[in-house]
Amino acid sequence: MTRLGAVAAALASAAALTVALSPAASAAAPLRDLAAARGRYFGNAMTAGDFNDSAYRALSAREAGVVTPGNEMKWDATEPSRGGFTFTRGDQVVAGAVAANQKVRGHTLVWHSQTPAWVQSLSATDLRTAMVNHINTVMGHYKGKLFAWDVVNEAFAEDGTRRQSFWQQKLGDGYIAEAFRAARAADPTVKLYYNDYNTDGIGAKSDGVYNMVKAFKQQGVPIDGVGFQAHLIVGQVPSTTRQNLQRFADLGVDVAITELDIRMKTPADSAKLAQQARDYAEVTNACLAVTRCVGITTWGLSDNHSWIPGVFPGEGAALPFDTNLQPKPAYQAMSTAFGGPGTTTTTTTTTTTTTTTTTTTGTPPTGCTATYRITGQWQGGFQAEVRVSAGAAPISRWAVDWTFTDGQSVSSSWNAVLTTQGASVTARNTSYNGTLPAGAGTTFGFVGTSNGPNATPSPTCTAA
Ligand code: 9MR
Numbered sequence: 001m002t003r004l005g006a007v008a009a010a011l012a013s014a015a016a017l018t019v020a021l022s023p024a025a026s027a028a029a030p031l032r033d034l035a036a037a038r039g040r041y042f043g044n045a046m047t048a049g050d051f052n053d054s055a056y057r058a059l060s061a062r063e064a065g066v067v068t069p070g071n072e073m074k075w076d077a078t079e080p081s082r083g084g085f086t087f088t089r090g091d092q093v094v095a096g097a098v099a100a101n102q103k104v105r106g107h108t109l110v111w112h113s114q115t116p117a118w119v120q121s122l123s124a125t126d127l128r129t130a131m132v133n134h135i136n137t138v139m140g141h142y143k144g145k146l147f148a149w150d151v152v153n154e155a156f157a158e159d160g161t162r163r164q165s166f167w168q169q170k171l172g173d174g175y176i177a178e179a180f181r182a183a184r185a186a187d188p189t190v191k192l193y194y195n196d197y198n199t200d201g202i203g204a205k206s207d208g209v210y211n212m213v214k215a216f217k218q219q220g221v222p223i224d225g226v227g228f229q230a231h232l233i234v235g236q237v238p239s240t241t242r243q244n245l246q247r248f249a250d251l252g253v254d255v256a257i258t259e260l261d262i263r264m265k266t267p268a269d270s271a272k273l274a275q276q277a278r279d280y281a282e283v284t285n286a287c288l289a290v291t292r293c294v295g296i297t298t299w300g301l302s303d304n305h306s307w308i309p310g311v312f313p314g315e316g317a318a319l320p321f322d323t324n325l326q327p328k329p330a331y332q333a334m335s336t337a338f339g340g341p342g343t344t345t346t347t348t349t350t351t352t353t354t355t356t357t358t359t360t361t362g363t364p365p366t367g368c369t370a371t372y373r374i375t376g377q378w379q380g381g382f383q384a385e386v387r388v389s390a391g392a393a394p395i396s397r398w399a400v401d402w403t404f405t406d407g408q409s410v411s412s413s414w415n416a417v418l419t420t421q422g423a424s425v426t427a428r429n430t431s432y433n434g435t436l437p438a439g440a441g442t443t444f445g446f447v448g449t450s451n452g453p454n455a456t457p458s459p460t461c462t463a464a
Helices: 003-016 031-037 054-063 088-099 124-142 166-171 175-186 204-219 241-249 270-289 329-338
Strands: 041-046 066-069 103-110 148-153 191-196 225-228 231-233 254-265 293-298 368-378 381-390 398-403 409-414 417-421 424-428 441-449 460-463
Touching (some): 031 041, 031 054, 031 329, 041 054, 041 103, 054 409, 066 088, 088 103, 088 124, 103 124, 103 175, 124 166, 175 191, 191 254, 204 241, 241 254, 241 270, 270 293, 270 329, 368 460, 409 417
Parallel strands (some): 041 066, 041 293, 103 148, 148 191, 191 225, 225 254, 231 254, 254 293
Antiparallel strands (some): 381 441, 398 460, 409 441, 417 424
């Protein structure tokens, strides 16, 4: 194997490592791995802007195996003027997710909100044409890049009748089925979801959706899943959530919790946080109890990346991490429900190593170097910074490996995507700091735990 081949192989194997043990702030495995071990996913909504908050981005990379774009695939973002399609921000979310080995849920194609005025003012015939064209173009662009799409969002009123949106008023009852048929034709490989809120428990609204899905199944309208947003209030998780998910699953569709947050009156206190933890556990357990519940997505991940305070004044603290990106009791509760410490479920993970041999002639790249520096130390923990420097040639990605010798572990990191296996740690570049000109450097950091000695490891750096 040539030198470049060796580098490629090292990077490939680093990329293929399954996180076995983890960076989690709790010292448990990240939720994405715990959920995967239960055949589910854990995800969170991210906006393109969220990727600029590097610590938050690192938190999502560590915890979430799925990303839902918060706004970037909605109609106002993708087709602001008729036929004027723009995918820049949606593509940024996809690229960011791919860089952290995260899958993407598409959200959303046909909705009454965040849809430009030009759409709303079309005549019925034109509106139908525009809807199908939008579905074709947006789904065509993202074909092969997403695993699911929310085709139609929030089309029901609280009493279980159709919401009197411009879609409903101009196109009538048939528009939802038309949207699903167009979606299947546009991309037969992606899962097609209907998505709504206040449908989490059994009630008039979820009955309305249920009857529609049942009719779709009988009529052969292509629908694969139903998303339950689960924008909930502390202490008010509907007691029929599990039964509700199950009755939909029994119709022959997948179900998913798609936008979970559980808000409270702020400020939070320990009693509210404890109730919220029980609520998060209840939702997680409801999903785990239903075989066809494929996963849970939270709408944001930390309390400073949440839509709640802006829309419900005086409320917030709705997510599993606080505004300092520290795990809340809700996080521990989800972790435990998914099988983390505190339960007896055994988590097994597999490690796959792919070896790529690249034969090349000419000047081999001069790779990179890494220096590891402890920048702070306290009882039980420490902070470290690793500097990655390109050699005499530019690089486009890097991986830094080291082994802890004193039982240290990583709790949280930034500016790199870390995976750990026992005492071995691999830190890979993020989407935004892999490319380094010749001689240039970048740093990433982490907070770790240590008890007693904390020897400075000797990292090795590989680059391509
Ligand atoms: O998180 C989204 C927020 O940034 C937007 O301002 C808002 C506008 O409606 O939409 C938010 O996301 C919504 C999602 O797309 C559908 N379900 C409700 C979510 C919260 O409003």
